[in-house]
Amino acid sequence: MVTASRAFVCVRPATYESATEGKLLLSLFRGRLGNLENSVFALLGPDGKERLTKTGRSPHWKTAAHMAERLTELAKKVSPKQTQPFRAQQLPAYPTLRLALNVAACDDRPLIVRLSPSVPSKTRKKTTDHLIEIAWSDEWVGRVHYANATAAEILALDGIKGVASIPDSGYIALSPAPLGQGAKLLGEASERASKAQLQKLLHKAIEEHKVRTVLSSRDHVRAGKRAGVSWETVIPVTDPGRLDKDRARRRLDKDGK
Amino acid sequence: MIYPILLPLLALSGGPAVVSPVAKAYALRENPSERQPSIAWMGSWEQAKAEAARTKRPIMLMSAAPHCRAVPGKW
Numbered sequence: 001m002v003t004a005s006r007a008f009v010c011v012r013p014a015t016y017e018s019a020t021e022g023k024l025l026l027s028l029f030r031g032r033l034g035n036l037e038n039s040v041f042a043l044l045g046p047d048g049k050e051r052l053t054k055t056g057r058s059p060h061w062k063t064a065a066h067m068a069e070r071l072t073e074l075a076k077k078v079s080p081k082q083t084q085p086f087r088a089q090q091l092p093a094y095p096t097l098r099l100a101l102n103v104a105a106c107d108d109r110p111l112i113v114r115l116s117p118s119v120p121s122k123t124r125k126k127t128t129d130h131l132i133e134i135a136w137s138d139e140w141v142g143r144v145h146y147a148n149a150t151a152a153e154i155l156a157l158d159g160i161k162g163v164a165s166i167p168d169s170g171y172i173a174l175s176p177a178p179l180g181q182g183a184k185l186l187g188e189a190s191e192r193a194s195k196a197q198l199q200k201l202l203h204k205a206i207e208e209h210k211v212r213t214v215l216s217s218r219d220h221v222r223a224g225k226r227a228g229v230s231w232e233t234v235i236p237v238t239d240p241g242r243l244d245k246d247r248a249r250r251r252l253d254k255d256g257k
Numbered sequence: 258m259i260y261p262i263l264l265p266l267l268a269l270s271g272g273p274a275v276v277s278p279v280a281k282a283y284a285l286r287e288n289p290s291e292r293q294p295s296i297a298w299m300g301s302w303e304q305a306k307a308e309a310a311r312t313k314r315p316i317m318l319m320s321a322a323p324h325c326r327a328v329p330g331k332w
Contacts, residue, residue, distance in 0.1 A: 005296045008317040011305030012298035015322040021302050025320050044316040048306045052315060059319075071317070078315045088308045094300035102323045103300070105330035135297070142295030180329040217325050224328030231329040237322070 002142070004068035006085035007075030008043075014099055015039065016233035028055045035238040043071075045078060052078065087136035091128070093146040100147030101157070102231065105180030110205035111145045113154065115191075116169050123192055124169065130195040131171065134202065144173075144205055158182025171198065173205035178220075179229045 013021040015038055022036055028051075031037040042055040052074050054060060061067040075082070091114065094100035104111040114128065134140050151166040154174075159182035166172065169191040174183035187204040189197050215223065224230075298319075299305045309316045325331040 002294060002296055005317060007314065009305050009309040009312065009314050010296050010298050010317045010319075011302060012300065013302050013318070013320045014300075015320045017323075018301075021320075024302055028318070038322040040318065040320040042316075042318045044309075044318060046309045046313045046315060048302075048309060048316060075315060079313050082312070082314055086308075086312060086314055088299065088304075089311070090304060090308070092297050092299045092304070099323070100300070102329045106323045106332050138294060140294070142297040176330075178330050180323070217331055220331045221326045221328045224330070229329065230327050231324040233322075233324070237327075239322070 001064050001068045001071075004071040004075070006141070007079070007082065008071065009086055009088070014094075014103065016235050016237050017099055018095070019235050022235050029057060031057070031238075031240060033238075033240060035240070038237075038239040038241065043074060085138070085141075089132065091132055091135055091146045093148055097147050097149040097153050097157075100145055101174070101176050101183060102180035104145045104174075105176040105178060107145065109143070109145050109176075110186065110209035111147055111174045111176055111183065112202065112205065113172050113174060114146070114148050115154070115167060115172065116150050121169075121191070127171075127191055127193050127198070130193070131198050134195065134198055140199075140202060144202055159184050171201060173201055173208075175205075175209040179224055179227060180231075181229055 013025065015025060015036065016022065025040045026036045028042045029037070029040045037057055039057055040055070041057065041059050043052040044050060045052060053070070059067050061070060093114070094103055097113070100111055100113075112131070114131070131146075135144075135146065151168050154160055154166045154172065155163070159177055160166075160174075163185050166185075167188060167190070171189040171191075171193065173186040173188075175186050176183050186208045187201050189201040193201070299308065302318075305316055305318070308314075321332050323329060323332060
C-alpha cells in the first residue's frame, strides 16, 4: 500500500477543522442525513475535481492488497509518464501546531517543528530545502510529522514549560503527549543546520519518541475524560455516530444546510 | 465508527496494533526501530492540490477526525 500510494499526492484533511475543507469534503461525500461524516475517502484526478472512483466514507475495496492493486492501475492510467515516487516541493506540514500535535498523537509519531518560518532568509530557505528533501526521501517518508510554529507557541505547551528556552528560529523535535495537548522536547537544530544535522535530529526524534501502547478507543476516551481533556473542533461535528439522528437533523436545519 | 479498511490505512500513518486494554495506560515500548516508511499525508487540501497540479499526479484523499468522542489523540 505504501508503494502504491507514492504514485499519488496523498492528503488527509482533518474533518471539522476547516470550514473550507469541510465544504470540499461535503461536496465529495454526504452521509445519509446529507451531512458531513467523520471520514471521507476519494481518489481524484490531478485537477482535484475528476473522481477516479466512487467516493464514500471509506475505501470500498475489501482488502488493502486489492486497494493497492487498483491504486497502481489508476496511477498508470492517469499519469503514465510518472515513474518516480511522488516528492513534494514543500513540507507536509499541518496547518496549525495544535492540530499537528493532535495528529502526531493519533499516529504516535514525533513532530518536527520549523520555528518562525514566516521570517524570510536565504540561509533558512536552504535549510528548509534540505528538510523537504529529507522528508520525501525513501528513508524518511511518512515517519515523522511536521508543523510550523513560533517559540512562544511552543513554550505555551504543557510539558514544555520546564524547558529554559526555545530558540526563535531553527528546528525542534517534539514527542506528543498521548492526548495531543502537550509535548516533550527531544532535540534542536539551528536554522543553519546541514542536511546531516537535520537527519541527526530526525534520528534522535525517532529513537527518543517512545512508542506508546495503543489503548482501545473506549479506554482512551475514559483516560481523556478523567484528565478533563476535550477537543474543540473548528466547525460542528455532524457525524450521526456522535449525534443521534434527530439532533443531527435539528442542527442541520438550524444551519440551513 | 472507523470502517474496517480505514484501519490499515490509518495504521500506515503510524501506531502499533491495538493491544489488551489491561495493559497499563500509555505504557512505553522500547522498540522504535519498527518505524518504517509510511504514507506521507499532506495536511491541507491547498498544499495537495498545488502539488497535484504541478506534478500532474492523481490525489488520494482520506479525511478523518482526530478525536474520539471529543477526546483528542485517537482517530
